Amino acid sequence: MVTSTTPKKRDSEATRKRVLSAARIEFSKLGLSGARTESIATRSNSNKRMIYEHFGSKDGLFEAVIQAAWEDIRAAELKLNLQDMEPMEAMRTLVRFTWKYYLKNPHFVTLVNSENLHRAIHLKKIKAKVGEMQAHMVAMVAGIIDRGVASGAFRPGIDPLQVVITIAAINFYYFSNRHTGSVVYNVDLMSDEALENRIAFNVLTIEGILRA
Amino acid sequence: MVTSTTPKKRDSEATRKRVLSAARIEFSKLGLSGARTESIATRSNSNKRMIYEHFGSKDGLFEAVIQAAWEDIRAAELKLNLQDMEPMEAMRTLVRFTWKYYLKNPHFVTLVNSENLHRAIHLKKIKAKVGEMQAHMVAMVAGIIDRGVASGAFRPGIDPLQVVITIAAINFYYFSNRHTGSVVYNVDLMSDEALENRIAFNVLTIEGILRA
Amino acid sequence: MVTSTTPKKRDSEATRKRVLSAARIEFSKLGLSGARTESIATRSNSNKRMIYEHFGSKDGLFEAVIQAAWEDIRAAELKLNLQDMEPMEAMRTLVRFTWKYYLKNPHFVTLVNSENLHRAIHLKKIKAKVGEMQAHMVAMVAGIIDRGVASGAFRPGIDPLQVVITIAAINFYYFSNRHTGSVVYNVDLMSDEALENRIAFNVLTIEGILRA
Amino acid sequence: MVTSTTPKKRDSEATRKRVLSAARIEFSKLGLSGARTESIATRSNSNKRMIYEHFGSKDGLFEAVIQAAWEDIRAAELKLNLQDMEPMEAMRTLVRFTWKYYLKNPHFVTLVNSENLHRAIHLKKIKAKVGEMQAHMVAMVAGIIDRGVASGAFRPGIDPLQVVITIAAINFYYFSNRHTGSVVYNVDLMSDEALENRIAFNVLTIEGILRA
DNA sequence: CATGAATGAGAATTCATTCAT
DNA sequence: TATGAATGAATTCTCATTCAT
Numbered sequence: 001m002v003t004s005t006t007p008k009k010r011d012s013e014a015t016r017k018r019v020l021s022a023a024r025i026e027f028s029k030l031g032l033s034g035a036r037t038e039s040i041a042t043r044s045n046s047n048k049r050m051i052y053e054h055f056g057s058k059d060g061l062f063e064a065v066i067q068a069a070w071e072d073i074r075a076a077e078l079k080l081n082l083q084d085m086e087p088m089e090a091m092r093t094l095v096r097f098t099w100k101y102y103l104k105n106p107h108f109v110t111l112v113n114s115e116n117l118h119r120a121i122h123l124k125k126i127k128a129k130v131g132e133m134q135a136h137m138v139a140m141v142a143g144i145i146d147r148g149v150a151s152g153a154f155r156p157g158i159d160p161l162q163v164v165i166t167i168a169a170i171n172f173y174y175f176s177n178r179h180t181g182s183v184v185y186n187v188d189l190m191s192d193e194a195l196e197n198r199i200a201f202n203v204l205t206i207e208g209i210l211r212a
Numbered sequence: 213m214v215t216s217t218t219p220k221k222r223d224s225e226a227t228r229k230r231v232l233s234a235a236r237i238e239f240s241k242l243g244l245s246g247a248r249t250e251s252i253a254t255r256s257n258s259n260k261r262m263i264y265e266h267f268g269s270k271d272g273l274f275e276a277v278i279q280a281a282w283e284d285i286r287a288a289e290l291k292l293n294l295q296d297m298e299p300m301e302a303m304r305t306l307v308r309f310t311w312k313y314y315l316k317n318p319h320f321v322t323l324v325n326s327e328n329l330h331r332a333i334h335l336k337k338i339k340a341k342v343g344e345m346q347a348h349m350v351a352m353v354a355g356i357i358d359r360g361v362a363s364g365a366f367r368p369g370i371d372p373l374q375v376v377i378t379i380a381a382i383n384f385y386y387f388s389n390r391h392t393g394s395v396v397y398n399v400d401l402m403s404d405e406a407l408e409n410r411i412a413f414n415v416l417t418i419e420g421i422l423r424a
Numbered sequence: 425m426v427t428s429t430t431p432k433k434r435d436s437e438a439t440r441k442r443v444l445s446a447a448r449i450e451f452s453k454l455g456l457s458g459a460r461t462e463s464i465a466t467r468s469n470s471n472k473r474m475i476y477e478h479f480g481s482k483d484g485l486f487e488a489v490i491q492a493a494w495e496d497i498r499a500a501e502l503k504l505n506l507q508d509m510e511p512m513e514a515m516r517t518l519v520r521f522t523w524k525y526y527l528k529n530p531h532f533v534t535l536v537n538s539e540n541l542h543r544a545i546h547l548k549k550i551k552a553k554v555g556e557m558q559a560h561m562v563a564m565v566a567g568i569i570d571r572g573v574a575s576g577a578f579r580p581g582i583d584p585l586q587v588v589i590t591i592a593a594i595n596f597y598y599f600s601n602r603h604t605g606s607v608v609y610n611v612d613l614m615s616d617e618a619l620e621n622r623i624a625f626n627v628l629t630i631e632g633i634l635r636a
Numbered sequence: 637m638v639t640s641t642t643p644k645k646r647d648s649e650a651t652r653k654r655v656l657s658a659a660r661i662e663f664s665k666l667g668l669s670g671a672r673t674e675s676i677a678t679r680s681n682s683n684k685r686m687i688y689e690h691f692g693s694k695d696g697l698f699e700a701v702i703q704a705a706w707e708d709i710r711a712a713e714l715k716l717n718l719q720d721m722e723p724m725e726a727m728r729t730l731v732r733f734t735w736k737y738y739l740k741n742p743h744f745v746t747l748v749n750s751e752n753l754h755r756a757i758h759l760k761k762i763k764a765k766v767g768e769m770q771a772h773m774v775a776m777v778a779g780i781i782d783r784g785v786a787s788g789a790f791r792p793g794i795d796p797l798q799v800v801i802t803i804a805a806i807n808f809y810y811f812s813n814r815h816t817g818s819v820v821y822n823v824d825l826m827s828d829e830a831l832e833n834r835i836a837f838n839v840l841t842i843e844g845i846l847r848a
Numbered sequence: 849c850a851t852g853a854a855t856g857a858g859a860a861t862t863c864a865t866t867c868a869t
Numbered sequence: 870t871a872t873g874a875a876t877g878a879a880t881t882c883t884c885a886t887t888c889a890t
Contacts, residue, residue: 012849031329033245037885047851048886058885070396112392113325117243120391127395134396161397162413166382168389173381176388179332180324183339184282184346185373201374208420222868222874249860259876264861436870455753457669461864471872472865482864494820536816537749541667544815551819558820585821586837590806592813597805600812603756604748607763608706608770609797625798632844646853646889673881683855688882 016054018044023051024065028107031114032062062114063122067129069111074133076101082140087148088210091163094141095206099171099199109175138164148210155212163209170202228266230256235263236277240319243326244274274326275334279341281323286345288313294352299360300422303375306353307418311383311411321387350376360422367424375421382414440478442468447475448489452531455538456486486538487546491553493535498557500525506564511572512634515587518565519630523595523623533599562588572634579636587633594626652690654680659687660701664743667750668698698750699758703765705747710769712737718776723784724846727799730777731842735807735835745811774800784846791848799845806838 022043026035037058041048055061080097082090102109115123123130141160148154174181178189188194234255238247249270253260267273292309294302314321327335335342353372360366386393390401400406446468450459461482465472479485504521506514526533539547547554565584572578598605602613612618658679662671673694677684691697716733718726738745751759759766777796784790810817814825824830 015849031243031245031326033243034329036883038883049851049888050849052886053849110329112389113329114243116389116391117246117322117325118391120395123392123395130396135398138397159409159413161399162409165386165393165397165410166413166417169381169385170378172389173385174377177324177328177380177384179328179330180335181377183332183335184342185350185377186347187373197371197374198377201371201378205378205417205421208423209417211420224874227874248858250858260861261863261876262874265874270860439870455667455669455750457667458753460862462862473867473872474870476865477870534753536813537753538667540813540815541670541746541749542815544819547816547819554820559822562821583833583837585823586833589810589817589821589834590837590841593809594802594805596813597809598801601748601752601804601808603752603754604759605801607756607759608766609774609801610771611797621795621798622801625795625802629802629841629845632847633841635844648853651853672879674879684882685855685884686853689853694881 012054015044015046015050019046019051019054019061020064020068022046023061024068024107024111027062027065027114028110031110032058032118035062037061059122063125066111066115066122067126069108070123070126070130070133073101073105073108074130077133077137082144087144087151087153088207090144091141091148091206091210092203095167095171095203096199098167099202102171102175103195106175109172112172113176134164145210152212154210158210163206166209167206170205174198174202224266227256227258227262231258231263231266231273232276232280234258235273236280236319236323239274239277239326240322243322244270244330247274249273271334275337278323278327278334279338281320282335282338282342282345285313285317285320286342289345289349294356299356299363299365300419302356303353303360303418303422304415307379307383307415308411310379311414314383314387315407318387321384324384325388346376357422364424366422370422375418378421379418382417386410436478439468439470439474443470443475443478443485444488444492446470447485448492448531448535451486451489451538452534455534456482456542459486461485483546487549490535490539490546491550493532494547494550494554494557497525497529497532498554501557501561506568511568511575511577512631514568515565515572515630515634516627519591519595519627520623522591523626526595526599527619530599533596536596537600558588569634576636578634582634587630590633591630594629598622648690651680651682651686655682655687655690655697656700656704658682659697660704660743660747663698663701663750664746667746668694668754671698673697695758699761702747702751702758703762705744706759706762706766706769709737709741709744710766713769713773718780723780723787723789724843726780727777727784727842727846728839731803731807731839732835734803735838738807738811739831742811745808748808749812770800781846788848790846794846799842802845803842806841810834 019040022040023035026040026043030036035058037048037051040061041051044050051058051061055064077097080093082094085093138160141164145154145158145160145163149156149158174189182189189198231252234252235247238252238255242248247270249260249263252273253263256262263270263273267276289309292305294306297305350372353376357366357370357372357375361368361370386401394401401410443464446464447459450464450467454460459482461472461475464485465475468474475482475485479488501521504517506518509517562584565588569578569582569584569587573580573582598613606613613622655676658676659671662676662679666672671694673684673687676697677687680686687694687697691700713733716729718730721729774796777800781790781794781796781799785792785794810825818825825834
């Protein structure tokens with residue numbers, strides 16, 4: 001008992017985490033309506049009662065998943081030390097970070113789409129918690145742009161918000177639409193070659209926007 | 213009564229269209245799982261039986277909606293006469309057309325997202341019908357780029373597919389993420405001012421990609 | 425137009441027959457509840473409306489099928505001229521006739537079973553039409569038995585009704601239970617060899633009952 | 637409260653049994669297609685969800701009913717100690733047992749007919765479980781016949797399978813066709829007198845088959 | 849805290865039957 | 870008479886949620 005090993009059974013917090021993790025997978029694969037509480041209970045080696053114990057409802061669980069997703073990307077963004085970089089390199093780094101995050105966290109993309117289908121009703125409830133985080137990102141980009149303009153590397157008059165949205169757009173859309181895209185363009189958008197082409201092009205796109 | 217446009221009852225084709233139209237609304241608002249056949253039947257002044265008569269299943273109906281959506285955007289694209297324009301103006305026109313199409317057909321955006329959630333299984337079934345259409349678009353853009361490079365207006369070595377994807381991305385994403393975006397950026401992305409800013413920025417973005 | 429060829433279209437009687445024939449197949453394969461009016465309409469190259477025009481309801485159609493089935497077996501029985509045969513040979517002939525009828529008219533077996541599932545409610549409605557026919561059969565067998573007893577070939581005191589039922593039983597059951605029987609006995613009850621064995625045994629069984 | 641037989645609520649096995657029992661009644665009265673899951677749920681003091689929890693589908697439930705029916709008759713057969721009896725008496729006992737089983741378990745007769753209508757598809761799935769049991773019955777009858785032939789009581793060359801089938805036939809058919817039979821023969825086949833006549837006749841029939 | 853049984857509302861799908869042409 | 874569209878009531882099956890242990 002003096003050991004530091006957490007008890008496996010009857011560990012409320014551990015159960016909560018397992019449920020949340022299973023829910024993230026289920027919701028990202030099937031959307032809110034398509035997800036099944038039964039399936040989440042099974043995936044989490046738990047039971048349906050636990051979902052209600054911890055999250056109150058299927059909607060409450062979805063809300064928790066959305067919140068966790070946003071908190072995770074925020075935490076990742078905070079680790080970037082863009083202010084220490086030369087402006088254009090800072091922007092390239094941000095583009096590549098965003099790309100890599102979506103690539104490594106495909107559930108984020110579908111969860112965001114699902115939340116948009118539901119008109120962001122869950123996100124609105126936790127607005128306070130996620131609101132500032134994006135504001136922080138815009139402020140950071142604004143700072144980089146200011147530095148770039150001052151150094152003559154960037155053209156003046158660039159709207160930081162548009163840049164932030166565009167960085168998201170050119171990366172997010174590629175993954176979000178990978179299935180229909182692969183069909184209509186008749187190429188495998190997820191092949192190594194296609195991925196390399198795309199991220200390189202995205203860097204060029206942002207450079208084209210910023211360059212003086 | 214003397215007019216030739218008496219609305220016909222017992223008109224199979226008309227019923228099919230009404231159901232399809234109602235389904236487009238329902239699916240775009242609620243996704244495939246969230247949509248209710250009952251609701252579609254009511255919206256179309258028809259009944260559930262007719263859905264199954266015409267489309268076989270909820271999935272079959274969704275497939276028909278997806279097909280109609282793609283056929284519609286294609287028909288719209290075909291009306292653009294980009295080959296007659298000066299290259300950069302042609303590309304600006306394409307960006308503005310795409311923007312306007314998503315703006316005026318918001319259901320298209322959510323339907324595409326839903327289809328991606330379902331890994332494009334419906335679109336794959338009608339691949340033959342929609343496949344060439346996007347190929348046509350890529351070829352058209354390739355032609356414009358060639359002309360632009362030849363005239364010295366565009367830089368050489370631009371991949372037409374990346375340009376096509378990027379045009380879609382910067383326009384589509386804005387509408388697709390308007391709900392979560394409005395929350396996290398704390399602005400109304402759909403205000404007239406915001407919309408004007410965005411489309412202007414998107415034109416600049418594409419110019420930045422192409423300019424020599 | 426002076427020819428005797430009946431008009432193909434708009435021939436009420438011909439339509440009725442086609443529907444009846446299609447219904448016999450459908451009901452014998454799927455039972456009353458399992459049969460589909462849609463399927464019957466299609467099978468008969470007709471349409472559902474005709475079913476209701478001619479037979480009033482699905483139940484009415486089933487009733488007509490049952491009646492036709494009984495009338496058919498009766499007509500076949502009437503062609504047997506058992507009174508002209510030596511008694512034991514007459515009985516053997518009746519056994520073989522019954523066997524062959526069930527073998528060649530498998531739908532009869534399933535229709536009778538279906539009608540029993542429904543507690544003979546349809547047959548009761550047409551009792552008058554089918555009642556005397558079976559009475560006739562019992563009377564005929566009674567006559568043969570009398571002749572057999574008189575000649576010393578048959579033992580006395582045989583109940584004709586039991587004989588009639590037994591002849592039906594040993595033949596009918598074999599076909600009625602051919603599917604479950606083939607499974608539980610692990611043999612193909614419908615192979616040529618199995619069929620020959622069975623009819624030979626059935627003749628012996630009846631001889632055993634009658635022989636003095 | 638001190639007794640050990642407190643009727644348990646939330647007893648999964650008990651619920652399963654209640655559903656199975658209700659299903660046996662419903663299916664035997666109405667067949668597979670005619671049976672209603674709603675009705676089974678109500679009869680079993682349960683609800684539709686439990687049917688699907690335990691049996692997966694209406695078909696799965698029917699399969700379980702079929703299996704239980706076969707297991708029950710097998711269990712009853714196993715209690716017969718025919719090998720200790722004098723051969724002819726053993727056969728008479730078997731005939732009377734079969735008769736009594738069908739008389740007391742009328743659902744068995746209709747269930748078997750229903751399963752034959754469905755071409756034994758459910759029985760085939762549980763073939764392994766029911767296959768040997770009938771083989772056992774045939775082997776047992778073969779043994780009795782051998783003893784009878786050895787003692788000179790039975791004629792030689794009798795096929796045990798045909799005897800088994802015939803015993804089933806003359807008993808099963810009588811009950812299976814009791815409704816249509818009562819109509820066409822214009823007698824109540826289920827009156828005490830009719831029943832006594834029939835079982836007596838059936839014993840004679842088997843004696844006639846076996847007697848040397 | 850944990851488990852699995854239970855439930856009722858609801859969802860997709862089917863079907864016999866009727867209606868308009 | 871013939872046809873196919875239309876309908877509403879069922880019917881099978883599903884699901885989020887609650888309850889008993």
